[in-house]
Amino acid sequence: MTEDEARRSIGARRNPKSAEAILEAAESVLMEEGHRGFSIEAVARRARAGKPTIYRWWPSKAALLLDVYQRQKRDVVYPDTGSVEEDIVRFLKRLLSHWRDTPSGSIFRSIIAEAQSDEKAAEALAGYARDRRVQTGGMIARAQRRGEVGSEVDPLVVADLISAYAWSHLLTGRLDETDEAVRAAARVMLCGIVKTGSQSSAETLP
Amino acid sequence: MTEDEARRSIGARRNPKSAEAILEAAESVLMEEGHRGFSIEAVARRARAGKPTIYRWWPSKAALLLDVYQRQKRDVVYPDTGSVEEDIVRFLKRLLSHWRDTPSGSIFRSIIAEAQSDEKAAEALAGYARDRRVQTGGMIARAQRRGEVGSEVDPLVVADLISAYAWSHLLTGRLDETDEAVRAAARVMLCGIVKTGSQSSAETLP
Numbered sequence: 001m002t003e004d005e006a007r008r009s010i011g012a013r014r015n016p017k018s019a020e021a022i023l024e025a026a027e028s029v030l031m032e033e034g035h036r037g038f039s040i041e042a043v044a045r046r047a048r049a050g051k052p053t054i055y056r057w058w059p060s061k062a063a064l065l066l067d068v069y070q071r072q073k074r075d076v077v078y079p080d081t082g083s084v085e086e087d088i089v090r091f092l093k094r095l096l097s098h099w100r101d102t103p104s105g106s107i108f109r110s111i112i113a114e115a116q117s118d119e120k121a122a123e124a125l126a127g128y129a130r131d132r133r134v135q136t137g138g139m140i141a142r143a144q145r146r147g148e149v150g151s152e153v154d155p156l157v158v159a160d161l162i163s164a165y166a167w168s169h170l171l172t173g174r175l176d177e178t179d180e181a182v183r184a185a186a187r188v189m190l191c192g193i194v195k196t197g198s199q200s201s202a203e204t205l206p
Numbered sequence: 207m208t209e210d211e212a213r214r215s216i217g218a219r220r221n222p223k224s225a226e227a228i229l230e231a232a233e234s235v236l237m238e239e240g241h242r243g244f245s246i247e248a249v250a251r252r253a254r255a256g257k258p259t260i261y262r263w264w265p266s267k268a269a270l271l272l273d274v275y276q277r278q279k280r281d282v283v284y285p286d287t288g289s290v291e292e293d294i295v296r297f298l299k300r301l302l303s304h305w306r307d308t309p310s311g312s313i314f315r316s317i318i319a320e321a322q323s324d325e326k327a328a329e330a331l332a333g334y335a336r337d338r339r340v341q342t343g344g345m346i347a348r349a350q351r352r353g354e355v356g357s358e359v360d361p362l363v364v365a366d367l368i369s370a371y372a373w374s375h376l377l378t379g380r381l382d383e384t385d386e387a388v389r390a391a392a393r394v395m396l397c398g399i400v401k402t403g404s405q406s407s408a409e410t411l412p
Contacts, residue, residue: 084400109322112377116319126378140399153399157390161371168370171318172332184363192398193346193359194290 022047022054026068031103035110038065062114062121066128069107073098078135084143088162088186091139093179095166100175109170133159161189228253228260232274237309241316244271268320268327272334275313279304284341290349294368294392297345299385301372306381315376339365367395 025047030038040061044051058064076098079090099105115125137155144151165185169175231253236244246267250257264270282304285296305311321331343361350357371391375381 113319113322116315116377122379126380129374129378143399148401149399150401153394154390157387158394158399160374161367161391161394164370164374165367167377168335168366168373171322171373172335173328174332181363184360185367188359188364188367188398189394190398190400192394192396193355193364194396195354195356 018047018049018053019057022049022057022064023067023071025049026064027071030065030068030107035065035107040064060118060120060124062111062118063124065107065111066124069104069111070128072102072104072107078139080139080142082146084139084148085183085186085190087139087143088189089179089183091136092162092166092182092186096169096175096177096182099166099170105170105175112167112171129163132163135159136162158189224253224255224259225263228255228263228270229273229277231255232270233277236271236274236313241271241313246270266324266326266330268317268324269330271313271317272330275310275317276334278308278310278313284345286345286348288352290345290354291389291392291396293345293349294395295385295389297342298368298372298388298392302375302381302383302388305372305376311376311381318373318377335369338369341365342368364395 022043026038026043029042029046033042038061040051040054040058043049043064044054047054054064058067076091076094079087079094081087081090099108111121111125115121133156136159140149140153140155140158143149144153144155169177228249232244232249235248235252239248244267246257246260246264249255249270250260253260260270264273282297282300285293285300287293287296305314317327317331321327339362342365346355346359346361346364349355350359350361375383
């Protein structure tokens, strides 16, 4: 590390805006070079930051990519309509169209792909997915507080199914699902499929 | 193509055992070289078959990999216990342990990864996933014939959620789920989460 780099590195630690500058640089590199041309080196050059600065905050290329991805995804907010069905349907529709209509879909696909052969990327993705399940589970927890969803339900299990549905649509190029198709999937989770009175549902339904 | 290759190619077209021999060769190459060393060339050498023969039956490396994968997965049969809950729970548990305990998990991860940047692999994967949804939906259709699951349910939508759950567990290294965790996810799809009498469930539950 040169003195200049060291100075910037210490500056970065002290200046919270540096993280934002690095994320902006990372976003530009990604847009211009694509994810194949994306590297910590290229981001460091663009941000005029030292590689150690970047590595201190992001342990891997995948971790940095995930933060850029999340930054682009901040417009995909969790709906809060007062109906858990509307919340789930709107959330899924927004997410699928965001992936389809912005570079986000292709970025996230490449992160998932990289995580299948790179241990650090796998860790970053698993941590990200865990965090998203907590966020998505918030929609279910709110519905529980309203009394719409039973207290025996684990919001994280429902969130896991919701995310899984979205991921599998992204990974198999099915981002064009109709409103009806998304709603049909949501209704399986909301209403179940077993007829009232049949054995399996006897414990939870009257 | 040499005369020798042409002869083998025609022989292959006439002899249904050749496809099996190619799949066996492909499996050996995969076991010995890993999926990074896997290529149509290597399989052709091992099977003593012409590359055109292989390409006639499998349009891409991913399509051949998927058939090898399916061949290894033939022991993961669909349960038929008479209870849709047991069927789904057992199917998911078998699939997750098969992926965890055999090379199948790593093969399928690499196919999904390749499909994110290779158009032919994407097509092969999408076709495979479509076919599996039909197979998995069979468990739900059987439950409908028994009267356990309502006729308004689309078995393919439920199958989509079941597959999505399995895929996302494979892709984020969560193949060690407990029986209870798998059952909790199955019960969301079976029983739903919305309380009886609340607005969203009023249409389908008494």
